[in-house]
Amino acid sequence: MTAPTYDLGKLHGGLRLPGHKAESTSNPILDIPIPAQLILPLEQHVGEPAQPVVGIGDRVLKGQTVAEPDGEMGVPIHASSSGTVVAIERWPVARRHGEKAPCIVIESDGKDEAISDTAASDYSALAPADLLLRILDGGIVGLGGAVFPTAQKLMQARTCDTDYLILNGVECEPYISCDDVLMRERPEAIIGGARVLMHALQVNVCYVAVESDKPEAIARLGEELARVDDDRIVVKQVPTIYPSGGEDQLVQLVTNREVPSGGLPTDVGCIVQNVGTAAAVYDWVVRGEPLISRVTTVTGDGVATPVNVRARLGTTIEDIVKFAGGYTDRAYHMIIGGPLTGKSVSTDEVPVVKASNCVLVVSKSSYVRGELPCIRCGDCAVVCPVQLQPQQLFWYACADDEQKLRDFGLTDCIECGCCDLVCPSHIPLTADFRMAKGRIRELADEKARAERARHRFEARNARLEREQREREEELARQKAAAKAAGPAAIAEILRRKQGHDEDDAS
Ligand code: SF4
Ligand code: SF4
Known part of the structure; x- marks a missing residue:
């Protein structure tokens, strides 16, 4: 039985890639x-x-x-x-x-x-x-x-x-x-x-x-x-x-x-x-x-x-590759996940976890590509499924310009790697974007920490001011009461005030 085809929405950009499936x-x-x-x-x-x-x-x-x-x-x-x-x-x-x-x-x-x-x-x-x-x-x-x-x-x-x-x-x-x-x-x-x-x-x-x-x-x-x-x-x-x-x-x-x-x-x-x-x-x-x-x-x-x-979680990649007949002479680089969104690992001691959909081992020829300067061809923008301008983002990532990166929609980047694939200069754009996102996250965390510290500082100052005001109001109230009571009571109030001032100073 074959499923019918339905009217579909449109996907912007994207690439038809060799599947290797x-x-x-x-x-x-x-x-x-x-x-x-x-x-x-x-x-x-x-x-x-x-x-x-x-x-x-x-x-x-x-x-x-x-x-x-x-x-x-x-x-x-x-x-x-x-x-x-x-x-x-x-x-x-x-x-x-x-x-x-x-x-x-x-x-x-x-x-x-x-x-x-x-x-x-x-x-x-x-x-x-x-x-x-x-x-x-x-x-x-x-x-x-x-x-x-x-x-x-x-x-x-x-x-x-x-x-x-x-x-x-x-x-x-x-x-x-x-x-x-x-x-x-x-x-x-x-x-x-x-x-x-x-x-x-x-x-x-x-x-x-x-x-x-x-x-x-x-x-x-x-x-x-x-x-x-x-x-x-x-x-x-x-x-x-x-x-x-x-x-x-x-x-x-x-x-x-x-x-x-x-x-x-x-x-x-x-x-x-x-x-x-x-x-x-x-x-x-x-x-x-x-x-x-x-x-x-x-x-x-x-x-x-x-x-x-089908592997039990916790099985090492070493065991899995052995089961698949072992490495070939061409084995050079290992990725957990796909070639575009996966993570490179340097040891096969890592275990299979819930996220491990693929173990990809590739040869040097399919991995190493030398990076050249951007020639402003615009190919990366044509394939971006989120309609970003990767060449601009790359420029602002190099300049560490957080505001421009935000303005140009870095946070919407899905890290698909399409821009990398078409870039004739072999610029690792997605890796740069991933790092820039990490820096933005760190800056946001730092800002939030500074904001919390500022709130604490202001709250402390407000408390100290309030306590000082309350003391002064209390003193004024006592003075008024003492005035009515005579000179000995005034001397006692002044003695107590002097004691408070010395406490504050210490
Ligand atoms: S990695 Fe980001 S910028 Fe590059 S094509 Fe994908 S969504 Fe666009
Ligand atoms: S595809 Fe590469 S060379 Fe072309 S504009 Fe984008 S970053 Fe620059």
Whole structure:
């Protein structure tokens, strides 16, 4: 069954890029054996890191909570297999600049013994608010790479008039194919997850957006929709243009509604969830398995056998690449994520986390490009999907001109990397914009800190002035009373005033 094509909104700019997907989609998803050690970073989501609730030496079971959320944006972390906690220590993680971060290290016992099943198969009997809490308990975050806590995003949408749930199956960045294979192999989990999410949101329309170059995924989703006979859910094909999978771009394409600058899809009645996130919601709410594994694409000309694997969270990249046949002689550079938005890492000790949609290992020839001066050709502006002028932003980023960067819309940049790709001078524009955004954020934090200090200083001065005024008023009142009482009382008041003045001076 093929999904019909619908009228679509227009995407500005963007690029048709070589997909490099076929390399990793010729095999089905393969399960990686449980490794000897699982490394679980406490920070796998947007928001405060989770706080450990286990100690060294504790035995844990698969699916057991090992770290609790901290703060409004927190989510829990679960043991991805059974074993013993052997360390809580800093470990290399997939962050820029090769930083380390606190992790719970579990030595697995190979038994994969799970906590008792807590599945709520009849989710429709749950009130939406209870369903949101349940989704939070499953540790579920956006699996498209943004890792925004799913329950919090749904709660925010519940406070707005939300018309459409959009499931994002538009995997537009080259090399990444984990969503494509998931749609082909587990359409029941994606459609089932869509139905759970619709109940949680109380919306009646869901669009599953898939690029037109994924006929097999479109067919499998169509068959599943026919099986469950739910006409509230519709598959929409979108053109294969990068970055049509960006949240705002997808809302525009699917609903023809434009997300305002600085706004959110909920401002125009939409909420976007990745198809992998929908499947994770289904696995937790219906099957009782929290988010302890994910599908990751292992690919690039630096990997012997590109493939999609289902890995337990905490498996190291070293183990995954070994499973994919190891490195080729050409392996030169490693990226976690796609070639345009991913993060370069310098060690394969980093573990798979909730955000790890792809491990890309490339050769030197496909990575190194020398940078030349800007020739003002304007190609970067033509492809920018947010209609920015990257060449101007580049100029102001070099000049560190925060105001101009704001005026020219730097904060609207989605860091898609289209401008980098077309730049004949090979200027790493996106990296410059990312750094400039970081500087602006730091300046804003500094400003906020200075503002708080100024408030404290002014409040202290106001308090001191008030106390001084009150003392003077009291003195005047006493003087008036003493005048009526005679010279001895006046002498006593003057003596007390002298005492106050000496206290103030000290
Ligand atoms: S990285 Fe930013 S400036 Fe460059 S094309 Fe994408 S949105 Fe535009
Ligand atoms: S594409 Fe590169 S060279 Fe051309 S205007 Fe943009 S930054 Fe300058």
